[in-house]
Amino acid sequence: MIFHDILVIGGGLAGLRAAIAAAENKAEVAIVSKLYPPRSHSGQAQGGINAALGNNPKAADDNPEKHGFDTVKGSDYLSDQEAPIYLTEQAPDAVFEIEHWGCPFSRTEDGKIAQRPFGGAGYPRTCYGTDKTGHYILQTLFEQTIKHNIKTYNEWVVIALAKDVDACCGVIALNMHTGELQAMGANAVIFATGGSGRMYGNSTNAIPSTAFGVAMPYWAGVPLKDMEFVQFHPTSLYPNNILMTEGCRGEGGYLINKEGDRFMSKYAPKAMELGPRDIVARSIQTEILEGRGFEDAYVYLDLRHLGKAKIMERLPGIREITLDFIGLDPIEEPIPIQPGTHYCMGGIDVNMDGASPLPGFYAAGECACVSVHGANRLGGNSLLETVVFGKRAGTSAAEYVKDKAKQPRDNALERALKREEENLNRLLKSNGNENPYTINAELRKLMPEKAGLFRNEKLMAEGLAQIKALKERFKKIRPIVSGGSFNFDKTWALEIKGNLEVAEAVLAGALARKESRGSHFRTDFSKRDDANFLKHTIASYTPEGPKLSYRDVQITKYQPVERKY
Ligand SMILES: Cc1cc2nc3c(=O)[nH]c(=O)nc-3n(C[C@H](O)[C@H](O)[C@H](O)COP(=O)(O)OP(=O)(O)OC[C@H]3O[C@@H](n4cnc5c(N)ncnc54)[C@H](O)[C@@H]3O)c2cc1C
Numbered sequence: 116m117i118f119h120d121i122l123v124i125g126g127g128l129a130g131l132r133a134a135i136a137a138a139e140n141k142a143e144v145a146i147v148s149k150l151y152p153p154r155s156h157s158g159q160a161q162g163g164i165n166a167a168l169g170n171n172p173k174a175a176d177d178n179p180e181k182h183g184f185d186t187v188k189g190s191d192y193l194s195d196q197e198a199p200i201y202l203t204e205q206a207p208d209a210v211f212e213i214e215h216w217g218c219p220f221s222r223t224e225d226g227k228i229a230q231r232p233f234g235g236a237g238y239p240r241t242c243y244g245t246d247k248t249g250h251y252i253l254q255t256l257f258e259q260t261i262k263h264n265i266k267t268y269n270e271w272v273v274i275a276l277a278k279d280v281d282a283c284c285g286v287i288a289l290n291m292h293t294g295e296l297q298a299m300g301a302n303a304v305i306f307a308t309g310g311s312g313r314m315y316g317n318s319t320n321a322i323p324s325t326a327f328g329v330a331m332p333y334w335a336g337v338p339l340k341d342m343e344f345v346q347f348h349p350t351s352l353y354p355n356n357i358l359m360t361e362g363c364r365g366e367g368g369y370l371i372n373k374e375g376d377r378f379m380s381k382y383a384p385k386a387m388e389l390g391p392r393d394i395v396a397r398s399i400q401t402e403i404l405e406g407r408g409f410e411d412a413y414v415y416l417d418l419r420h421l422g423k424a425k426i427m428e429r430l431p432g433i434r435e436i437t438l439d440f441i442g443l444d445p446i447e448e449p450i451p452i453q454p455g456t457h458y459c460m461g462g463i464d465v466n467m468d469g470a471s472p473l474p475g476f477y478a479a480g481e482c483a484c485v486s487v488h489g490a491n492r493l494g495g496n497s498l499l500e501t502v503v504f505g506k507r508a509g510t511s512a513a514e515y516v517k518d519k520a521k522q523p524r525d526n527a528l529e530r531a532l533k534r535e536e537e538n539l540n541r542l543l544k545s546n547g548n549e550n551p552y553t554i555n556a557e558l559r560k561l562m563p564e565k566a567g568l569f570r571n572e573k574l575m576a577e578g579l580a581q582i583k584a585l586k587e588r589f590k591k592i593r594p595i596v597s598g599g600s601f602n603f604d605k606t607w608a609l610e611i612k613g614n615l616e617v618a619e620a621v622l623a624g625a626l627a628r629k630e631s632r633g634s635h636f637r638t639d640f641s642k643r644d645d646a647n648f649l650k651h652t653i654a655s656y657t658p659e660g661p662k663l664s665y666r667d668v669q670i671t672k673y674q675p676v677e678r679k680y
Contacts (some may be wrong), residue, residue: 118146118523122301126152128501129480130307131256136509137265145266156321160249163241165495166206170227174238179203185377189235190489191633192675198487218255232366233494235391241495246432276335277531283476284524287535298532303353303512304477314618315456319358327613338472339654340484341461343624349395351455353413361494364388371415372407386680387535393491393634415449435516457497460488468507469508479508490633547591555611571639575626582619620661624652
């Protein structure tokens, strides 16, 4: 039987950094990834990674403490404050480490790492490599995994956790090359399966970024935290929602409505286009809803005044995308944009060590909720979270496995394998006539409508009822051919099942949270309500739907006040 002391699931930035940390701490570790690691969504990150380096002349007095405060304020005071404080303290070292490993960051004239302004931040502190930062960092970390001789199971899809009585003891995975199910034993498992953005139709996320990675531990009894907080990025390309990085506005881009106004002056007079994402996204949507958008669907992101030289130097990827996908050159014309679903602040409930309530089970990166970002994430803080908390999860897991026997728990793994074989067969042999892709399309259509930028009781209750109905229909899907290598029909049945399950937790949490905070904005409860809702939503799986409970937010240094920008 396959056995590794630590198994990291996911080859994005969080998974790679966790695996490197485990190896640095002398643990034996392997990575399992459904994608070849450099194809992970982390590679799509454009704008940059935050660290208070003070390299920009306008940021000479920036420091990690200010970065920490901006992050807490950005979170609308829902983050557990030790986490953003740790994140921002670690940020400079984390960025220098990546630099020393060879990441080609853009440079200032005197050779330092270049930094641009980003939304909700008091100083220009987003370090970048043109508009391809995630791609550069991902390649850099992948090289380090090769240096450490870390074994990678590429194109293996994990489909379930394996548990013994006292702990997680591995995973069950589908080897896509052979089509076989395989039990993989481990003393610790670290999930780094990325975001769940593809539950929504209007998503900036890559197609593999489904909620299945979050659903697996949820089914295994690990709770989810703060799932109702879903970030809508202000600027995604109309009509296909490809991301137009915040770096566009960081470099000085304007947002313009049909009347030619820079409308952000109404909503965030000081920060303007560089307000935090929740506020800018709602402002754009308000303009569109009130008839000041184009074709009732978009406004303009105008870069023309930046000039050709700056666009070619700082935003070449943005220009490539607009040319390739809509035949538009941003040097000549403004870019049509609308908000798009971008990031899940919530996720698998873990502490700062990445440890979940299930011994031996860890999570890091976008699938996890530490919680750093609270109700709203600042741009540039997610790449940072993947490396800082990825490293910490890998280090903690290495410590945890130290005295454990280096052998698989055969009985528990065989039981899990048998159970999953039966579950999968039942799913594949389903003899109904529902098309799973139609169900997924219906889910992805309803999510932005019922759990979108503006929410209310009626919309969310309708949405929840619709998801329950979709779950019932999913039980009657058409048969699916079971064998074969690279049988994506089979894995998509599972991905869609995961989407339905986690979407239900998003809506249940949102419906119960009768206030507005960060990305969660209710027209029927438009104010933040600290007296009743300064707390985390914890969703536990039951076959009837999520069971909700609440946990206090850790407030240490910064007392909640109203956010103004
Ligand atoms: C277009 C875009 C631009 C962004 N730009 C920025 C930015 O400029 N700055 C910033 O801070 N943040 C940015 N973000 C957010 C940030 O990039 C992500 O949150 C972060 O990279 C997630 O990293 P991750 O390692 O958690 O997940 P991912 O990079 O998504 O990796 C997930 C991994 O899990 C694997 N996996 C998933 N499910 C399974 C399974 N069942 N079995 C086996 N393997 C599995 C996948 O193969 C993949 O390797 C951006 C996001 C998007 C979508």
